[in-house]
Amino acid sequence: MKKLRKRISDSYRQSDFGYSIMRPFYKLYILGLRLVPDEYIIKRSFKRHMGYALNLNYPRTLNEKINWLKLYDRTDLHTLVADKYKVREYVEEKIGKHYLIPLLYHTKNSDDIRPENLPDSNFIIKTNHDSSGGLIVRDKSSINWSMARKRFKRLLKENHYYSTIEWQYKNIEPRIVVEELLTCEDGSIPDDYKIHCFNGKTAFIMIDFDRHTNKRTRNLYDPEWNLIPCNWGRPYGKILQEPSNFKEMKMLAEKLSKDFTYVRVDLYLVKGDIFFGELTFHHASGFQKFYTQECDYKLGQQLKITKQ
Known part of the structure; x- marks a missing residue:
């Protein structure tokens, strides 16, 4: 199925x-x-993905609490910062605009996605209101721009809320954004550091390796950069040394997370510089199994939730 x-x-x-x-x-x-009530849909989806019933009265695991937050932690600020265009203002206010990936173009009209409107440098085209990834462009002449416009025209019609019942996406005004493509010295896409913050503090860091291949792996590290013996949705990856500016990354993530109960702050480290990626409130929509449920319980106990 x-x-x-x-x-x-x-x-x-x-x-x-x-x-x-x-x-x-x-x-x-x-x-x-x-x-259909949101609670019914979330409970049904949780049981199908996770294999057990969602307990909203006494949530214990991290995945249960993420789904609890879907229903009971909804503010206008969530909508603002889930918008990949408008979040830039929030980031600039909280930590400074020099951490933002350069914005090259934006539009609400898919017909504007034409090579003459776009730079000659490497860039990525994406929408601001969903999690569909993006179109990476390294050579404009290699892109079928008619197909690209058709793709983004369709994406602008979608409302990600109805796929996941993640309320923050419901009222975002759809837009196409074009950002500079971050690359390592060898031209590869950099690994991203997903810093999961509980109640304004770093709880753990998730590193995904080889994200754009079929050999994707993942490690979890605690706030002191010790490997956590947990697999969350992916097998273990290579051992990664603590970044030289790890303390700064944690500081930035915690500044960006202060207004929220739980948020995943995505950062990139490129040639020694830190760049902001996005804020995510419900990792994998709260439907991603740990290889051992004990890890789900242990991390869930660290997250304190209260109904607004």
Whole structure:
């Protein structure tokens, strides 16, 4: 069933035929979701992904608490900073604009995505209101721009809230943003440091390796950079030495997390410089299994939640 859902999703997102056939049914599905309480949908999805019932009255695991926060931790500020365009103002105010990836272009119209409007340097095109990744461009002449415009036209119509019931995405005004592509000295995409902050403090750091390949791995480190013996959704990766400016990275993440109960602060380290990536409030939508449930419980005990 999981493979079938993925095939349907891929056909809808990547095939003109699949999109035209399934779009009317998708609209009906969205209309139906509006009649169903968020709690019911979240509980049903949790049981399907995690294999056990979600306890919203006494959540104990980290994944349970992430889903609890989906329902009971909703503010306008969440919407503001989940917007990959508007969050730039928040970051500039909290830690300074020199940590922002240079913004090269933005538009609300997919027809504007044309080579003459875009720089000759390497860049990435993405939307501000979902988690669909982006289009990496290293050579404008190699891109089918007609297909790219079609892709982003479709993305601008989507509302990520209805896929995950992550409320902060519901009211974001869709926009296309173009940012400078960060690369290492060898031209590769840098690893990102996902700093999970609980109640304004660093709880653990997640490092994903080889994110754009089929050999993706992941390590978790505690705030003192000790490897945590937990696998969360991925096998262990290479051992990574503590970055020279790790203390600064933690300080920045904690400044950005002060207003929230739980948030994942994504940072990039490129040639010694730190860049802000994004703020994520519900990692993997709270549906990603640990290899051992004990880790889910241990990390869940560290996160303190209170209903607003």
